[in-house]
Every structure is written in C-alpha cells, then in structure tokens.
Amino acid sequence: MNAVAEKKVLLEIADLKVHFDIKDGKQWFWQPSKTLKAVDGVSLRLYEGETLGVVGESGCGKSTLARAIIGLVKATEGRVAWLGRDLIGQSDEEWRKARSDIQMIFQDPLASLNPRMNIGDIIAEPLRTYHPTMPRQEIKDRVKAMMMKVGLLPNLINRYPHEFSGGQCQRIGIARALILEPKLIICDEPVSALDVSIQAQVVNLLQQLQREMGLSLIFIAHDLAVVKHISDRVLVMYLGHAVELGIYSEVYNNPQHPYTRALMSAVPIPDPDREQNKTIQLLEGELPSPINPPSGCVFRTRCPIAGPECAQTRPLLEGSFRHAVSCLKVDPL
Numbered sequence: 001m002n003a004v005a006e007k008k009v010l011l012e013i014a015d016l017k018v019h020f021d022i023k024d025g026k027q028w029f030w031q032p033s034k035t036l037k038a039v040d041g042v043s044l045r046l047y048e049g050e051t052l053g054v055v056g057e058s059g060c061g062k063s064t065l066a067r068a069i070i071g072l073v074k075a076t077e078g079r080v081a082w083l084g085r086d087l088i089g090q091s092d093e094e095w096r097k098a099r100s101d102i103q104m105i106f107q108d109p110l111a112s113l114n115p116r117m118n119i120g121d122i123i124a125e126p127l128r129t130y131h132p133t134m135p136r137q138e139i140k141d142r143v144k145a146m147m148m149k150v151g152l153l154p155n156l157i158n159r160y161p162h163e164f165s166g167g168q169c170q171r172i173g174i175a176r177a178l179i180l181e182p183k184l185i186i187c188d189e190p191v192s193a194l195d196v197s198i199q200a201q202v203v204n205l206l207q208q209l210q211r212e213m214g215l216s217l218i219f220i221a222h223d224l225a226v227v228k229h230i231s232d233r234v235l236v237m238y239l240g241h242a243v244e245l246g247i248y249s250e251v252y253n254n255p256q257h258p259y260t261r262a263l264m265s266a267v268p269i270p271d272p273d274r275e276q277n278k279t280i281q282l283l284e285g286e287l288p289s290p291i292n293p294p295s296g297c298v299f300r301t302r303c304p305i306a307g308p309e310c311a312q313t314r315p316l317l318e319g320s321f322r323h324a325v326s327c328l329k330v331d332p333l
C-alpha cells in the first residue's frame with residue numbers, strides 16, 4: 001500500500017467547489033436565487049493504479065464531485081489538474097482530450113445505454129468519436145476483443161440493450177468505458193442497482209481489469225462493504241466536505257472523525273459474535289440542507305463531541321497520505 005505514495009499523481013483536486021444557483025419554488029422570479037453548496041472545498045490527489053472509494057450519505061456531493069472531475073458540471077472555484085495540466089477554464093477541446101483518459105460508469109446500467117443502438121455500436125461509439133478515421137474492421141475487432149475481456153460473448157454484438165440482464169448491461173457500460181484504454185474510470189455507484197450476487201461479479205471484474213490494464217478507479221458507493229473490498233484509500237464526505245481520507249484499513253480500523261465512526265459502526269462484521277455485540281452509533285438530528293449549511297464545521301449540529309469553537313472555525317483536512325481528518329477536536333495524525 002505504501003508503494004502507492006511513490007506513484008505518479010494522475011489527478012489533483014484543490015479546494016474544489018461546485019455551487020448550484022437554485023430557485024426553491026416559494027420564490028418570486030425577481031427574488032435572487034439561492035446557492036446550494038453541493039461540493040464545498042474538496043482537495044485530494046489520486047495516484048496511478050490506486051482505487052479511491054468515496055462514501056457518504058445520499059446528497060453529500062459524491063456524484064457532483066465525480067461529474068466536476070470529468071467536466072460534466074462546471075466547478076465554481078478550485079483546481080482540477082489531470083497529469084499536471086489544469087482543466088478548469090480550459091477549452092472544450094482540452095476537456096475532450098482529458099475525457100479520453102477519464103471515463104465514467106453510471107449507476108443505472110440500462111438507462112445509461114442508448115436503447116436504439118446495438119451493443120456493438122454502443123461500445124464502438126467512443127472509438128468512432130476519438131478516432132474517426134479508424135477502419136471499420138479494426139473497430140469491430142477491438143469491440144469484440146473488449147466484449148471478451150468483460151465476459152460478454154462476441155456473437156451478441158448485434159443485440160440491443162433490452163435483451164440483456166442488469167449485470168450484463170453493466171458489463172456493456174464497462175466495455176464502452178474501457179474501449180479507449182483510459183487511465184481512470186470513475187464508477188458512480190456501479191453496483192447499487194444490481195442483485196447482491198451480481199454485485200460481487202461486477203466488482204471482481206473491475207478489480208481484474210484494473211490489474212490487467214493498470215487502471216485507477218474512483219469508486220463511489222453508499223455501501224461501505226463494497227468499498228472495503230476494492231479500495232486502497234477511502235474518502236468520507238459529509239455535506240459537500242471531505243471529512244476523512246486515508247488508507248482503507250487505517251480509516252476502517254481507526255476512524256477519527258465522529259461521522260466516519262458512525263458510518264463504520266454500521267458496517268456488518270463477518271464474525272457473528274462480534275457482530276451481535278457491537279454498538280451501532282446512530283447520528284442524532286437531521287442532515288442539514290446544503291443550501292444553508294451550518295457555520296464552521298458542517299457536521300457540528302449532529303456531532304457528539306462538538307464544542308463552541310466548531311461553530312466559528314471550519315476545520316481543514318489535516319494529516320498524512322495514510323490518514324487525514326478534518327476535525328478541530330481530533331489531533332492531526
């Protein structure tokens with residue numbers, strides 16, 4: 001795991017903010033819109049070949065972070081650098097180039113595939129876009145080779161998405177994401193919509209492809225158990241903020257942030273005796289709105305150890321590559 005620290009930095013995000021202007025339905029057209037802080041100052045580095053799990057409850061900004069990395073939503077502030085090159089403010093052409101290196105797999109496999117295209121055309125689409133002069137036969141050969149790689153029979157190339165199961169559709173999505181031989185795949189809850197038995201198959205496939213192709217993965221999930229098997233490091237998000245980031249085993253065995261502690265306490269333990277005797281730490285209160293987040297530390301309204309200083313100062317994510325935490329009440333590791 002330490003070897004990851006010496007590897008090349010693929011992606012660097014610094015103080016990234018994505019704020020949306022919204023009208024809440026109760027406002028008149030002349031009233032100013034409100035600001036929803038979906039991502040509010042996230043910084044991290046992603047290294048070549050590593051898998052970063054991103055976890056946190058619904059609405060904490062995981063998907064928005066992913067979409068800002070790939071340029072599907074516009075960052076309000078901050079830096080996204082791919083292989084040392086800043087992407088924010090760059091032309092569409094620069095984003096397009098970076099996008100051949102960064103691909104995304106979505107949560108709902110069937111909905112993410114065009115129902116009017118056969119799977120051969122779906123998988124070939126990125127190749128046709130990025131290599132318009134590539135001969136038809138070469139495209140077909142590459143698509144068939146990729147189908148085999150993801151466990152799909154190449155003779156199904158002319159079938160349509162509705163003829164496949166959810167797990168097979170996700171394999172088609174993976175083949176489409178991999179056809180340009182990217183360096184990073186962002187997986188936005190790629191298994192949440194699948195049956196549990198199929199989930200493991202898709203996660204295993206991603207791990208196998210990662211080893212074979214030297215890929216880096218950002219793996220977004222609600223399910224900490226899924227992230228556990230696949231992640232080198234894990235980022236825990238709460239209300240648009242990064243509250244803890246570190247090597248999975250460090251964060252799992254020694255969670256520092258009170259929010260991470262609560263999340264980790266809900267992960268099932270495979271040992272029935274320990275599972276029966278463990279205490280799940282329930283969080284008090286409601287998740288605040290990202291339109292009007294608490295001052296200082298955004299977790300303070302639900303935090304069992306918050307003090308008056310937590311309302312004044314916003315904590316920074318401090319610590320090392322192995323383990324960093326954003327909490328005024330916890331000493332940096």
Ligand SMILES: Nc1ncnc2c1ncn2[C@@H]1O[C@H](COP(=O)(O)OP(=O)(O)OP(=O)(O)O)[C@@H](O)[C@H]1O
Pocket residue numbers: 020022036037038056057058059060061062063064065222290
């Ligand atoms: N295009 C948009 N316009 C306005 N608000 C948005 C937009 N996209 C996301 N949001 C809001 O930003 C916040 C973060 O949403 P996001 O989808 O990133 O969270 P998430 O952690 O991925 O949630 P989930 O796990 O449910 O997918 C939410 O409050 C969401 O309603």
